[in-house]
Every structure is written in structure tokens, then in C-alpha cells.
Amino acid sequence: MLAVAATAMMLSGCGYNAIQQKDEAVKAGWSEVLNQYQRRADLVPNLVATVKGYAAHESQVLTDVTEARARVGQVQVNADDPASLQQFQAAQGELSSALSRLLVVSENYPTLKADQSFRDLQAQLEGTENRITVARGRYIASVQDYNTFVRSFPQVITAKVFGYGQKPNFTVENEAQVQRAPSVDFGATPPAQPPQPPQPPPAPAPAN
Numbered sequence: 001m002l003a004v005a006a007t008a009m010m011l012s013g014c015g016y017n018a019i020q021q022k023d024e025a026v027k028a029g030w031s032e033v034l035n036q037y038q039r040r041a042d043l044v045p046n047l048v049a050t051v052k053g054y055a056a057h058e059s060q061v062l063t064d065v066t067e068a069r070a071r072v073g074q075v076q077v078n079a080d081d082p083a084s085l086q087q088f089q090a091a092q093g094e095l096s097s098a099l100s101r102l103l104v105v106s107e108n109y110p111t112l113k114a115d116q117s118f119r120d121l122q123a124q125l126e127g128t129e130n131r132i133t134v135a136r137g138r139y140i141a142s143v144q145d146y147n148t149f150v151r152s153f154p155q156v157i158t159a160k161v162f163g164y165g166q167k168p169n170f171t172v173e174n175e176a177q178v179q180r181a182p183s184v185d186f187g188a189t190p191p192a193q194p195p196q197p198p199q200p201p202p203a204p205a206p207a208n
Contacts, residue, residue: 015155029139
């Protein structure tokens with residue numbers, strides 16, 4: 001009993017328990033990030049179907065969104081692997097860009113914009129994007145806190161002994177890619193202006 005108590009005190013003093021708590025906080029933060037991204041992905045099929053009902057000829061934009069969502073679902077992400085995390089961010093960035101183009105298309109269809117189902121889906125999408133931003137920010141902060149802690153003395157020794165290394169994080173470059181939507185060009189030509197009626201000749205000046 002004394003040996004167990006002494007070991008527990010030693011582990012607590014060298015930061016082992018705190019490492020566990022911070023590691024669990026990172027895991028919880030990552031789960032929330034995944035939940036919010038999944039929430040967005042679940043909105044895509046209904047959003048595409050609604051837009052298609054009013055703008056079926058915008059096939060390329062609809063296809064881009066559908067394919068981007070499929071690629072997101074194919075990524076087997078491991079948040080502890082930098083390459084896997086970068087692949088996950090790239091896939092989510094593609095979906096963000098595709099959704100941005102889809103919303104730009106909707107601006108050209110007043111009837112679609114007035115559709116209640118589309119408006120509800122758009123509101124849900126906007127709310128989900130906000131939740132993603134919050135969840136991602138909390139995750140970034142928790143990873144930074146964890147990494148700072150395991151690099152500090154004396155817990156750096158404990159982390160090495162028990163195999164707790166630093167964790168990769170969302171990078172500024174990848175964050176910018178996620179937020180940046182590419183320029184959109186749907187190849188639409190501006191409508192022809194109706195011909196202007198001929199102007200009547202000026203009235204003759206009155207004779208003096």
C-alpha cells in the first residue's frame with residue numbers, strides 16, 4: 001500500500017496525471033470537431049437535391065459538391081498523424097469551396113432563394129459553419145496547451161517515459177485554404193440589352 005501511494009505521489013508530482021487530463025481534453029475536442037464536420041456533410045444531400053430542383057442545368061457545381069462530400073467520407077483521419085490531419089483538412093477545404101460555389105449559384109435563382117426548404121437548409125449550414133469554427137478553435141487551443149505542457153520540465157521526462165509525444169495541429173496555411181473560396185466563373189454571358197427606341201429629331205428652332 002505504501003509503495004502504491006508513493007508511486008502515485010511520484011507520478012502526480014512529475015505531471016503524469018495532468019498529461020492524462022490534457023490528453024483527454026484533446027480527444028474530446030477532436031470528437032467535437034468531427035461531429036460538427038459530420039453535421040455539415042449530412043446537410044449536403046438535401047441541399048443538393050433542393051438546388052437541383054430549381055437549377056438542374058448547374059450540373060458541374062452540383063457534381064463538385066457531391067464529389068467533395070464523398071472524398072470527405074473516404075478520409076480515414078488520425079489526428080495524431082500530421083499527414084492524415086493535413087489530408088483531412090484538404091478534403092474539408094474542398095467541400096467548403098464547393099459549398100461556397102453552390103451558394104453563389106443560388107443567388108441567380110430568386111425562386112430558389114424564396115423556397116422555405118432551401119432557406120432552412122442554408123440557415124442550418126451557416127449555423128454549422130459557426131459551430132465548426134468554434135469547435136476547431138477549442139481543439140487548437142487544447143492541443144497547444146497539451147504540447148506546451150509535455151515540453152515543459154519535469155513533465156517532458158514523464159511524457160517520454162510513457163510515450164506521450166507532441167500532437168499535430170491545424171496549421172495557419174491549411175486554415176487559410178479552408179476559409180478561402182476560389183473565384184467563381186460559371187461561363188454565363190450577360191443578358192442582351194433591349195434595343196433603345198430611336199430618338200425623335202430635335203424640334204426646329206422658332207423663326208425670329
